[in-house]
Amino acid sequence: MTITATTSYEPLTETTAVSLAKDLEFFKEGALLHCQEIGDGNLNLVFHIRDENNTGIIIKQALPYAKVVGESWPLTLHRATIEGDYLKNAATLVPNLVPKVYYTNEELAITIMEDLSHLEIVRNGFIGGKDYPLLSKHIGEYLAKTLFYTSDFGLNQQEKKKLQQQFANPELCKITEDLVFTDPFFDSETNSYEPELLGAVEELWKNETLKLEVAKLKYKFLTNGEALLHGDLHTGSIFANDIDTKVIDPEFAYFGPIGFDIGQFFANILLQAITRSDDERVAITTHLHQVWEVFTSTFSDLWKTASVEQFTTTPGYLDYVLKKVFAEASGFAGCEVIRRTIGLAHVADLDTIQPFAKRIATKQKALELGRLLILDATNFKNTKEIESAFENVLKGNE
Amino acid sequence: MTITATTSYEPLTETTAVSLAKDLEFFKEGALLHCQEIGDGNLNLVFHIRDENNTGIIIKQALPYAKVVGESWPLTLHRATIEGDYLKNAATLVPNLVPKVYYTNEELAITIMEDLSHLEIVRNGFIGGKDYPLLSKHIGEYLAKTLFYTSDFGLNQQEKKKLQQQFANPELCKITEDLVFTDPFFDSETNSYEPELLGAVEELWKNETLKLEVAKLKYKFLTNGEALLHGDLHTGSIFANDIDTKVIDPEFAYFGPIGFDIGQFFANILLQAITRSDDERVAITTHLHQVWEVFTSTFSDLWKTASVEQFTTTPGYLDYVLKKVFAEASGFAGCEVIRRTIGLAHVADLDTIQPFAKRIATKQKALELGRLLILDATNFKNTKEIESAFENVLKGNE
Numbered sequence: 001m002t003i004t005a006t007t008s009y010e011p012l013t014e015t016t017a018v019s020l021a022k023d024l025e026f027f028k029e030g031a032l033l034h035c036q037e038i039g040d041g042n043l044n045l046v047f048h049i050r051d052e053n054n055t056g057i058i059i060k061q062a063l064p065y066a067k068v069v070g071e072s073w074p075l076t077l078h079r080a081t082i083e084g085d086y087l088k089n090a091a092t093l094v095p096n097l098v099p100k101v102y103y104t105n106e107e108l109a110i111t112i113m114e115d116l117s118h119l120e121i122v123r124n125g126f127i128g129g130k131d132y133p134l135l136s137k138h139i140g141e142y143l144a145k146t147l148f149y150t151s152d153f154g155l156n157q158q159e160k161k162k163l164q165q166q167f168a169n170p171e172l173c174k175i176t177e178d179l180v181f182t183d184p185f186f187d188s189e190t191n192s193y194e195p196e197l198l199g200a201v202e203e204l205w206k207n208e209t210l211k212l213e214v215a216k217l218k219y220k221f222l223t224n225g226e227a228l229l230h231g232d233l234h235t236g237s238i239f240a241n242d243i244d245t246k247v248i249d250p251e252f253a254y255f256g257p258i259g260f261d262i263g264q265f266f267a268n269i270l271l272q273a274i275t276r277s278d279d280e281r282v283a284i285t286t287h288l289h290q291v292w293e294v295f296t297s298t299f300s301d302l303w304k305t306a307s308v309e310q311f312t313t314t315p316g317y318l319d320y321v322l323k324k325v326f327a328e329a330s331g332f333a334g335c336e337v338i339r340r341t342i343g344l345a346h347v348a349d350l351d352t353i354q355p356f357a358k359r360i361a362t363k364q365k366a367l368e369l370g371r372l373l374i375l376d377a378t379n380f381k382n383t384k385e386i387e388s389a390f391e392n393v394l395k396g397n398e
Numbered sequence: 399m400t401i402t403a404t405t406s407y408e409p410l411t412e413t414t415a416v417s418l419a420k421d422l423e424f425f426k427e428g429a430l431l432h433c434q435e436i437g438d439g440n441l442n443l444v445f446h447i448r449d450e451n452n453t454g455i456i457i458k459q460a461l462p463y464a465k466v467v468g469e470s471w472p473l474t475l476h477r478a479t480i481e482g483d484y485l486k487n488a489a490t491l492v493p494n495l496v497p498k499v500y501y502t503n504e505e506l507a508i509t510i511m512e513d514l515s516h517l518e519i520v521r522n523g524f525i526g527g528k529d530y531p532l533l534s535k536h537i538g539e540y541l542a543k544t545l546f547y548t549s550d551f552g553l554n555q556q557e558k559k560k561l562q563q564q565f566a567n568p569e570l571c572k573i574t575e576d577l578v579f580t581d582p583f584f585d586s587e588t589n590s591y592e593p594e595l596l597g598a599v600e601e602l603w604k605n606e607t608l609k610l611e612v613a614k615l616k617y618k619f620l621t622n623g624e625a626l627l628h629g630d631l632h633t634g635s636i637f638a639n640d641i642d643t644k645v646i647d648p649e650f651a652y653f654g655p656i657g658f659d660i661g662q663f664f665a666n667i668l669l670q671a672i673t674r675s676d677d678e679r680v681a682i683t684t685h686l687h688q689v690w691e692v693f694t695s696t697f698s699d700l701w702k703t704a705s706v707e708q709f710t711t712t713p714g715y716l717d718y719v720l721k722k723v724f725a726e727a728s729g730f731a732g733c734e735v736i737r738r739t740i741g742l743a744h745v746a747d748l749d750t751i752q753p754f755a756k757r758i759a760t761k762q763k764a765l766e767l768g769r770l771l772i773l774d775a776t777n778f779k780n781t782k783e784i785e786s787a788f789e790n791v792l793k794g795n796e
Contacts, residue, residue: 161567218709219550353500
């Protein structure tokens with residue numbers, strides 16, 4: 001059978017994806033199309049369709065379930081709408097930093113968008129030794145613009161509430177609430193770690209001071225609807241090459257604390273940096289400084305030139321907001337580092353380290369780093385202090 | 399013409415209100431009905447309909463505009479739905495403390511509810527010299543239960559997000575954002591104060607330290623969706639007698655910071671207490687202590703027995719939440735005290751003070767009290783310390 005834009009939901013195949021692309025006239029009649037499913041198949045189908053000139057599109061379709069480590073649970077198709085809506089909104093704020101969306105279909109849970117196959121996933125590039133020097137400049141700008149213009153500082157406060165209502169995303173938030181902020185800090189079934197880490201993991205579970213700070217961070221994630229977040233801004237959600245950067249996969253988008261997206265990015269930078277030798281590390285830690293520097297300077301400019309909030313002229317208010325965001329970003333980064341080490345969803349940066357003994361030693365350092373980022377969140381004044389703490393962890397455990 | 403339950407929106411009259419009550423069979427056929435419009439006509443029509451046995455109902459209908467001090471602006475009828483939905487939710491949590499809702503009609507913007515005419519509005523009773531000894535016990539319980547059970551501590555976190563989406567209330571939030579948190583702190587057209595207060599008012603506007611704290615409080619109001627608030631919990635929204643207490647008028651309901659409802663109640667208690675002689679004041683300030691005591695003990699019990707949040711077993715977390723709520727309640731109370739003194743919507747407690755010189759002197763003390771509640775919000779440890787500060791204000795300016 002043929003899937004058309006008016007069909008009710010069923011998962012596409014390579015054949016029906018091509019039919020749909022033709023039906024929607026994305027290609028000239030008679031074009032010779034090549035289609036490949038390139039998703040990981042756990043959450044979404046991703047079809048790359050291109051013609052004989054290598055001009056292509058991406059058809060992304062949400063699956064009605066999530067598969068992680070063999071388990072499968074139902075998951076709302078509404079996330080495709082969230083993703084499409086987020087990308088359309090981001091296109092008005094940072095058009096160069098997101099893929100163009102050509103078509104969405106809520107019923108089919110489909111987003112058809114720009115083919116980014118000339119770029120590579122940053123995490124994979126990093127693991128292969130690349131640097132992407134413009135990455136953090138672009139992400140700093142991305143963070144400042146997407147967060148400022150959807151916050152009460154940059155968006156009419158009634159419009160913001162309507163947007164917040166549109167981006168209620170309970171099921172995907174629940175995944176973050178559980179997997180980032182809860183399960184890693186208790187002896188939960190979803191956790192996944194090498195037996196050699198058990199001692200270090202049990203130390204975390206017994207650390208009530210740490211858990212109190214995690215509880216506070218989780219509460220901020222649950223309650224602080226400051227701005228429209230990407231919600232999953234790790235290096236696997238960013239395509240790049242030496243000159244271009246594109247953020248993808250905003251299915252977790254919702255209104256949360258501004259520091260969350262920043263913290264996720266910090267954490268995934270550190271999770272790559274921790275795998276690198278002394279010589280190769282600075283190319284990565286540079287991103288920590290640059291992303292914060294570009295974020296704060298862009299955000300501060302917008303604060304001064306594009307504010308809709310009367311109190312932004314009050315002395316000290318911008319400084320208060322930036323300090324609060326930085327402290328929360330550090331805390332959120334700590335949670336992300338820990339959950340990517342011992343929680344359900346790992347990162348390849350750590351899991352591909354060889355030999356095994358080095359992998360375990362690095363993961364132990366990651367846990368120590370995560371702990372510090374959470375406990376010292378309100379003490380760090382800038383990213384240099386975070387880097388110092390990070391370097392101390394590297395030295396102390398060597 | 400006759401208004402029926404299927405008619406499209408138009409304002410009721412006493413005649414059409416009776417027709418509607420009959421149409422909906424609230425009274426026996428042939429009953430002799432008496433109807434009186436008892437609202438203030440600024441925001442809503444309120445019809446009290448009763449039969450020959452004095453058995454009655456209240457029909458409340460939202461008007462599509464708000465009139466305050468001669469000005470009129472359009473205002474969403476959706477607030478009637480918000481009010482009905484809030485009261486239905488509250489009926490499951492504190493059935494004895496809200497009027498029973500018999501019928502709602504979104505199209506007509508109507509809520510038909512329990513006749514509370516055996517009770518009186520607390521603000522009016524207070525001004526007449528009454529005390530209502532059980533008031534703060536009931537309100538403490540009301541606050542603890544309505545706030546806990548709609549927070550992430552007491553409500554499944556996915557259900558909470560859906561409820562939060564349902565209670566998006568941008569237009570009415572905007573009124574609070576402007577009239578409580580913004581206008582009184584700038585030279586805004588909506589402000590209203592006696593020329594004799596100009597010096598004190600200008601001092602507020604110049605106080606950048608104060609304004610920074612107000613900015614932070616406003617930001618919490620804008621972003622912290624902690625629990626479903628009543629949103630307007632002053633003594634004019636509470637009916638009582640010596641044994642019963644009923645909270646009405648939750649049109650401003652939305653998900654905001656837990657401390658807001660508490661702070662509004664604190665403020666309106668203080669705004670009555672400030673008008674009383676030394677001998678008669680303690681009966682009122684008692685409510686400050688009792689409401690916080692009952693709130694904290696009830697909230698703490700629920701925390702221990704009815705939590706849905708894994709981290710509520712973490713030592714120190716309850717204490718952190720209660721401290722945060724108390725500090726925010728103090729700050730919010732300060733904003734409310736100030737706006738009720740110099741903003742658009744005054745309170746009769748202050749405006750009925752005679753002679754004029756005493757009224758001005760009391761309002762000056764109110765401004766000083768508001769300033770202290772905001773600036774010392776994070777220093778106050780308990781309501782006794784707030785009372786001490788309050789007594790100092792009373793003495794210092796005498």
